[in-house]
Amino acid sequence: MTGVQPGGHFRPLESGDPTSVASYRLAARLGAGGMGTVYLSYTPGGHPIALKTIRPELSEDPEFRRRFRQEVQAAQRVQGLYTAPVIDYDTEDAQPWLATAYVAGPSLAAAVGEHGPLPVPSVLLLLAGMAEALSVIHGAGIVHRDLKPSNVLLASDGPRVIDFGIARAADATALTGTGVSIGTPAFMSPEQAAGKPVTPASDVFALGQVAAFAARGTGAYGDGPSHAVLYRIVHEEPDLGGLAEQLGFIARCLAKDPAERPSTAEIITLCQEASPTPLRQSGSWLPEAIAAQITQRVSASAALAAAPTAAPAAPAPTAPVTRPDTPVHAPAHAAPTQAATHLPPTPSFGPATPPPQAPFQPTYGPPTAPQPPHFSHQQPTWRPQPLPLPPKRNQTGKWIGIAVAAVAGLAWLGGCASFINGLDDSSGSSTDGSDTSATGGATGSSTGDGTGDGTDSQSTRTQPDPTPxxxxxxxxxxxxxxxxxxxxxxxxxxxxxxxxxxxxxxxxxxxxxxxxxxxxxxxxxxxxxxxxxxxxxxxxxxxxxxxxxxxxxxxxxxxxxxxxxxxxxxxxxxxxxxxxxxxxxxxxxxxxxxxxxxxxxxxxxxxx
Structure with a gap:
């Protein structure tokens, strides 16, 4: 799901989205995936950032939280030119989140899907930049595990690899126990698809897959059901038909044996050797149509950051509040309250959300007693009217009730006398002379020797087995x-x-x-x-x-x-x-x- 609409406008927040996370006000929705939702926000100084909130079902898994904490701390060490560095995070929040630098460009998946495959010079610069990014990521002790076209963003000065290491945090969660695999099947390495150990060489395989997609518009193992693609990855050779001759070294990245794949440093050298001119990242490394999209996004982000926050509408007049229960504070990012007729229009590039209700504004002067209402004419004087007298009661029912109560009282006295006599007749012994005081006689159950009558309604009843x-x-x-x-x-x-x-x-x-x-x-x-x-x-x-x-x-x-x-x-x-x-x-x-x-x-x- 892309977070940018045609013309560079961002998608507004949806009804279930939060409006803020920690101290960050969320401005728009950038996208959503298997791990969570990504929003556009800004630092206090106005710099755009991408803030990802983790899915609730992952947040509730303690093993995911432990791994997520480790991966985020490791990701902080990654500061490469072709990665999106970690800006801020909170792994202990009810819903963990991670903020990284915002990249004002489409993903490789979106760019190829809209404009078609990239030219060979762009692919070589893409591969060299991704290889450099993986070198920095691997140097921090992280294996990406989910390198794919949607995790590669195209900026004006080169690609950016994002979401490194986060997939590893989900490997041992409850999701993996229910058959959910971590990673995208079409870009998995053979060892990852087979459940074997994943190493930096696994990311090199995914790099080759991404390169084939960028150059041809399709992966090296075709499309179709996940299990069919995974089978071809493990057992068949890649289909690299139509690939330019300069990109022939991509086949080495797709070797079945991880030991036969080139290192990231070697890939950069191969890209340099395949390029007729020295590799230099500049503002013209991408096709013109994609570069124009990046310019639109930069402008839209800047405009959204500069847009004033819409002020809440003034509340309707109400009776004066003389004793509020609790003070209510204005939200951190609210603009000063003003009349609804003076609200600025909502910008087309920001989230179209209705203005919130104005918060209660406490007064800081001495309380003013409410004034009595003033009327322009004399009000009629109200006087109480005499209530009608109740109708006379029928006395017949009264005497019938007294008679019934008397009969019930006599019956109750007779029952008490019979109960007392029964206690005198059977105190401490059963019909056969055995003592029942210690065998449950107080509960009416029969004795262990079978002499009880077994007719007591208080005896224990067998309950049905619970449903498993x-x-x-x-x-x-x-x-x-x-x-x-x-x-x-x-x-x-x-x-x-x-x-x-x-x-x-x-x-x-x-x-x-x-x-x-x-x-x-x-x-x-x-x-x-x-x-x-x-x-x-x-x-x-x-x-x-x-x-x-x-x-x-x-x-x-x-x-x-x-x-x-x-x-x-x-x-x-x-x-x-x-x-x-x-x-x-x-x-x-x-x-x-x-x-x-x-x-x-x-x-x-x-x-x-």
């Missing part, structure tokens, strides 16, 4: 827990990073206690975990019948498909199926499980 609910692909990072009452169960960390072993609500936790064997643990604060053997069928009946309780099970005791019954202290019973651990090359440590929960299947704290 299954959640698949839950990733639990090390030192995190899940609660079975949550729907769906989401990993959470103890306060101040405390151990989940000592939390009262850790229905299922994953914890590495260290020790000599370094064997991580799966456990529950309810201290009722049972590892089922292969012959047992996981079910509610099985979990209720098994009583070989333990608090924790070593990770070395389980394998893919192992099942555990877990009883929480809140009365929930869960069947946990182990699906696996984080790959060896993954920097994170987590386990993946499927959980089937029978909520409130037993009494809370049963058996304790």
């Amino acid at each position: 609910v299954t959640y698949r692909g839950i990733n639990i990072p090390e030192s995190y827990s899940v609660r079975f009452a949550d729907a769906p169960p989401k990993p959470f960390e103890g306060p101040d990073g405390s151990s989940p072993r000592y939390a009262s609500d850790s229905d299922l936790y994953y914890y590495d206690a260290g020790g000599w064997d370094h064997d991580p643990l799966l456990g529950s604060s309810g201290e009722k975990v049972v590892l089922l053997n292969n012959a047992q069928k996981g079910s509610l009946a099985t979990c209720r019948a098994e009583t070989r309780y333990t608090k924790e099970i070593k990770l070395s005791q389980v394998s893919k498909g192992s099942q555990m019954c877990v009883h929480s202290s809140s009365g929930h019973i869960a069947l946990v199926t182990f699906k696996g651990s984080a790959p060896e090359n993954d920097p994170s440590d987590y386990v993946t499980v499927d959980v089937t929960v029978w909520r409130n299947a037993e009494d809370a704290d049963a058996g304790e």
Whole structure:
């Protein structure tokens, strides 16, 4: 989704968009993608920036937050000429966000889609600039992982590679456990498509794909369903038909073996050798139509920054407020209140949003007592009128009610007498002479020897089994827990990073206690975990019948498909199926499980 309309006008904010993030006022919408939404904003000094807010479902994942924090901090070290540097961020906000320098140019995807493939000189300058950007990114210890035409912006002085490293933050989130892959299939490397370790060479493969797209308008592995494109990437050779001879070295970037691909420094050298003139980035490196778009965007951004904020309309006259409950402050970016007839027109290049209601303006002088209303003629004097007398009541109903009450009172007295006599006749003994005081006689249940009559309405009734609910692909990072009452169960960390072993609500936790064997643990604060053997069928009946309780099970005791019954202290019973651990090359440590929960299947704290 592009954020710029024809003529260089920016798309206005939509109804669900925030109007500000932290101290930044959002001016327009630049685009939206799988990771979040990007807005145009400005620094206090008026410099445009691109501010990205992260999707709520990613924000709620604790492992994503941890990785996002790491990647943003690493991205701050990237200060190359062909990247968009990080300006500001907040990874701890309810909705994390990241602000980078704004690039007043279309993406490569938009430019090629609207104007067609780039000429060879532009492609060589594009490749050299992207390679230089990747060199700086890799030097900071970051692999882009999602290099594609929409993540390459075309500025007047060269390309800009954006969104480096952010895709890695989503690799171990709950989204990956539900079959969502990180990266764009048409531009993935063979090793990334196969789930193997991703290295800087993977970005070089994507660079070759982007170069083929820029030069021909199509990728090297065609279009179609994602699985078909991925199959061709892994098993077939690229289609580079129609590619100019000067760009033949792109085939080396698309080698199946990462070791055979050129380095970023070598790519820059190859671009220089393929160019008949020395490579120099200037304002004329792009076709005229694309350069004109960049000029339009620069002008629109400057005009939007200089546009005055529309003042709110004056409120309608109301009765004087003599005692407001709480003071109301004017918003940080509001203009001085003025009459609605003097509002400036909304500029066509900014977001067309209705003016907000004017805030309450507190007065700072002594309070003025409200004046009584003034009338130009004498008002008639109001006098109370006599109320009509109520009708006379029918006395027949009164006497009938007294008679009914008397009969009910006599019946109640007779019942009390019978109850007292019954207590005298049966105190402390049953019909066979056995003592019932300790066998539940107070609740009306029959005794253990079967001598009770079993007709008491207060006896315990069998409740139906609760309906099971299954959640698949839950990733639990090390030192995190899940609660079975949550729907769906989401990993959470103890306060101040405390151990989940000592939390009262850790229905299922994953914890590495260290020790000599370094064997991580799966456990529950309810201290009722049972590892089922292969012959047992996981079910509610099985979990209720098994009583070989333990608090924790070593990770070395389980394998893919192992099942555990877990009883929480809140009365929930869960069947946990182990699906696996984080790959060896993954920097994170987590386990993946499927959980089937029978909520409130037993009494809370049963058996304790």
